[in-house]
Each structure stands twice: as structure tokens, then as C-alpha cells.
Amino acid sequence: MIKNIFYSFSINFINFLFPLILIPFYIHVFGITNYGLIAISLSLINYISVINDYSWNALGPIKIGRLNSDIDAISKYISTVINTKFLLTIPSFLLLFLLAQLYSNISSNALFFLSLFLMLFSRTQNAHWVFIGLNKVNVYCIINSVFKISCLLTILFCVKNKDSFQILFFILGIFDSLIFIVSYIYLLLKENFVYSKTSFKDIFAELQSGFKMFLTNLTVCSILNSGTLILGVFFDSKIVGIYSVSEKIIMLGKHCIGVLFQGVFPKICNIGIASISELNKTLRQIFQSYLLLFSIGTVILIIFSEQIISVLSSEYITESSQYLILLSPIPLIASLNQSAYMSLLMHEKKNIYFSGYFIGLVINVSLSFLLSFFFKVEGMIAALIITELFITLFLNYKVLCDKSLNFFRKND
Structure with missing residues (x-):
């Protein structure tokens, strides 16, 4: 339990330390008004990404644990979740488009508005819950830390002027996407994960449960x-x-x-x-x-x-x-x-x-x-x-x- 707390704390600490470290930088470079716009956008993405997180962060590790190292069953379950998450991306994008219209400063800035969709998509396939269920949290901790730190350095060295807030979410989205891509590559190579298609019946059952x-x-x-x-x-x-x-x-x-x-x-x-x-x-x-x-x-x-x-x-x-x-x-x-x-x-x-x-x-x-x-x-x-x-x-x-x-x- 102490080990799991340590690694989970490390992952979540860097995920939250990351934006906290950047707050002074954002305010200094962009000003408090543009920082407010960034805060609204992040809250919007966090709110909508719940659709794709659904219940798997809490229930997913428990279900994987109950499969008792049955690789085939675990692969089928992970594939079901992946496919369900991709399907949920459609209403997520639609909701983002509609809610963004409430904030004229977001919807009127085409480049910044577009970056929100990449940022939202990068949240759709978070694999942290899989590694918790497999008791491999230490591996995910390393993957997450490498790309979060790389993202931090990229922002600090590449974002230089007030108008560059428009590309901020492109940078964040790209590195978040790399985290889940590398995570699933690890599962394929080291955990014998095999992707499979999922029927709409199974997807509906997963959503219902x-x-x-x-x-x-x-x-x-x-x-x-x-x-x-x-x-x-x-x-x-x-x-x-x-x-x-x-x-x-x-x-x-x-x-x-x-x-x-x-x-x-x-x-x-x-x-x-x-x-x-x-x-x-x-x-x-x-x-x-x-x-x-x-x-x-x-x-x-x-x-x-x-x-x-x-x-x-x-x-x-x-x-x-x-x-x-x-x-x-x-x-x-x-x-x-x-x-x-x-x-x-x-x-x-x-x-x-x-x-x-x-x-x-x-x-x-x-x-x-x-x-x-x-x-x-x-x-x-x-x-x-x-x-x-x-x-x-x-x-x-x-x-x-x-x-x-x-x-x-x-x-x-």
C-alpha cells in the first residue's frame, strides 16, 4: 500500500506540480487576463474529459485485478475500454464546441479554439488505470515523468511572447498524447497486450455498468x-x-x-x-x-x-x-x-x-x-x-x- 501511495503520489504530484510551476510563468508572459482565459479553457477540458474518463479510473483497476493475470481477458477488457473511449470522443468534441460558444474570447480565436480539441483528445486514452490494475504503477510513473518534464522545458524555452498562449494547448496536447502512445507500446511489448475489436453490445454493457x-x-x-x-x-x-x-x-x-x-x-x-x-x-x-x-x-x-x-x-x-x-x-x-x-x-x-x-x-x-x-x-x-x-x-x-x-x- 505504501508503495502504491508513493508512486500514485509521484504521478499525481508531477501532474499537479506541473501547472502550479507554470502559473507564475503564464502570468508573467501572458498577463493575468490571458491567464484567466487559459484557466477557463483548462476547466472546460477537465469538465468534458470526464465523459472519456467515465468510471474506469476507479473501477478499471478493480476489474483488471479480478481477472487474475488472464492476459487474454485483460487484453479484451482494455480493448473494450479503448474502443468505448474513442466512441465517446464524438460527444466530447460536440460538447466542447457548444460550451466554448459561451466564451467569446475562446470561440473567436480560431487557432486557440482548435488547440482545445487536440488537448481534449490527448486526455481520452489515459492509461494510468491500466498500470494500477497490473501493479505496474512504477512504469507509468517513469513514462509520465519523462514527458511531463519534457513538456515543461519545451514551454519554458519556446513560449516567449504574450500572443504565444494560442499555441500553448498544442504543446500540452502533443506531450499528453505521447504519454498514452508510449504507455500502450509498453503494454504491447512487455505485457503481451493484444488489441481486439469490440461489439456495440459490449460497449453498451460497459457504459451501463x-x-x-x-x-x-x-x-x-x-x-x-x-x-x-x-x-x-x-x-x-x-x-x-x-x-x-x-x-x-x-x-x-x-x-x-x-x-x-x-x-x-x-x-x-x-x-x-x-x-x-x-x-x-x-x-x-x-x-x-x-x-x-x-x-x-x-x-x-x-x-x-x-x-x-x-x-x-x-x-x-x-x-x-x-x-x-x-x-x-x-x-x-x-x-x-x-x-x-x-x-x-x-x-x-x-x-x-x-x-x-x-x-x-x-x-x-x-x-x-x-x-x-x-x-x-x-x-x-x-x-x-x-x-x-x-x-x-x-x-x-x-x-x-x-x-x-x-x-x-x-x-x-
Whole structure:
């Protein structure tokens, strides 16, 4: 478990450290207004790419693990996912085209607009989940690191002027594409992966089996990206840029939760199969550890908000630090639903967490539009906090109401 956490953290750390390192560079070269445009575009791509991620990042490794090293069965399953992802690219591109029309600065810039499609396509065949299932996370860590660092150096040395933001996503998209191309070449050469065609019947069955997890992922992504996207509809790119600097720090905190989940959950599965009482004990320890760890993180964000913002941006530090203070409780609140979420997954209570996240999605979208319209950025932040509180309280309440799920009881 420690090994998986380390490699997963390394992969996700470089994936999130990468854009964080580039924020000061973007603001210095492009200015805060163009950085706001980049932030809107990235949120748009992240939001739509959930369609192609679907449920495989969470369920894919589990399914591969259950195939017990049956190469033929694993190859067939991976091929099914690849083919399904390619099919989902069609609605993804259509949605990108339609949503981009909400932002005139994006849709009116033909070169920049075109680059978004390459960036989105490069996200369609992420192979990280395959390597988790095969217990080869270390290999993917090397592949990912090489191309991410190469991309970083290319941007730092090739992007020189204010107008070059138009080619930024071409660079990002090309290197992301190289990651999944090399990943699948490795699977072909070293893991005996054999690609095969998939019937529409099997594709439909795959989509049906992961539909509720997809909606859950959509909710999580909505909470992460809705702030930037909705602010971009109502306000100019400058305000979005100021807000986005602080939001990126909070997203890093929330992303750490996902990294911990990727490392912890395979072990939780093994414990859950062996002993329910041991499972509940472990989930209780995770809840307590997260409470302590993310509480410390919240205090650090509040006390050192200006210093943290100044590392990323030299413009509008006071405004961004105020947003960071308001946003600071979000990773803590989100971390406290993870034990309940894992308990519900282990007991196959999909309907419960699906209901919680779906209602959270409705709350998030409706409140975000309403409160941001009347209270601007502060209203948006309030909507995010209310959504996170609802999901955490809902999931933990459902766990408390079920004796078999209640990991808070020490006598279980």
C-alpha cells in the first residue's frame, strides 16, 4: 500500500506540480487576463474529459485485478475500454464546441479554439488505470515523468511572447498524447497486450455498468471546475485569473485526497474481503488521520495565504489570498467523506453514494449560478462549501444509519 501511495503520489504530484510551476510563468508572459482565459479553457477540458474518463479510473483497476493475470481477458477488457473511449470522443468534441460558444474570447480565436480539441483528445486514452490494475504503477510513473518534464522545458524555452498562449494547448496536447502512445507500446511489448475489436453490445454493457460511477465523477469534477467556468460566463477573464490562482491551490489539496484513495483503496479491498470488523477499524483510523492532516493544512492555508499566493503570482496578491482563505476549508470537508465513500463502495451500496453526489451536483450548479450572480466570487465560494458540506454529511449519515456500514462504532 505504501508503495502504491508513493508512486500514485509521484504521478499525481508531477501532474499537479506541473501547472502550479507554470502559473507564475503564464502570468508573467501572458498577463493575468490571458491567464484567466487559459484557466477557463483548462476547466472546460477537465469538465468534458470526464465523459472519456467515465468510471474506469476507479473501477478499471478493480476489474483488471479480478481477472487474475488472464492476459487474454485483460487484453479484451482494455480493448473494450479503448474502443468505448474513442466512441465517446464524438460527444466530447460536440460538447466542447457548444460550451466554448459561451466564451467569446475562446470561440473567436480560431487557432486557440482548435488547440482545445487536440488537448481534449490527448486526455481520452489515459492509461494510468491500466498500470494500477497490473501493479505496474512504477512504469507509468517513469513514462509520465519523462514527458511531463519534457513538456515543461519545451514551454519554458519556446513560449516567449504574450500572443504565444494560442499555441500553448498544442504543446500540452502533443506531450499528453505521447504519454498514452508510449504507455500502450509498453503494454504491447512487455505485457503481451493484444488489441481486439469490440461489439456495440459490449460497449453498451460497459457504459451501463459504470454509469452511476460516471455521474459521481461528473459531480466531483463539477465541484472542482464549476467555479472557474461560471465566473467566466458572468465576469471578465481578469477576475477569473485572480480567483483561479487560489483555486489551483485548493484543487491541489483535493487532488491529494484522490492520490491517497488510489494508494489506500486496493488495501481496503483486501481487508474488506478478509474481515468486516478490521475494515471498519481501518476506515475509522483513516477518518481520524484525515481529520488531523487536513485540519493542519487548513490552518496553514489561512495563516500563510499571502505567502503562498505570492509564490504563484506577482499580481493581485491580496485579492487572491482573500479567496484562498475563504476556500481553505474545502479539502478538509471533502476528506471527511472518504471513509464513508470507501465503506459504501466495499458494500456495493452504489445507490447511496450516487444519490448523494447527484443531489450535490444539482445543489452545486443551481447555487453557483444564483450566488455568483448576486455575490460574485464570494457567492461562488459559498456554493462550493455548501455542496461539499452536503455530500460529506449525507454520506456519513447514511453510514451511521446502517450497522454493517458504521465504522464509527468501536465494537464492530
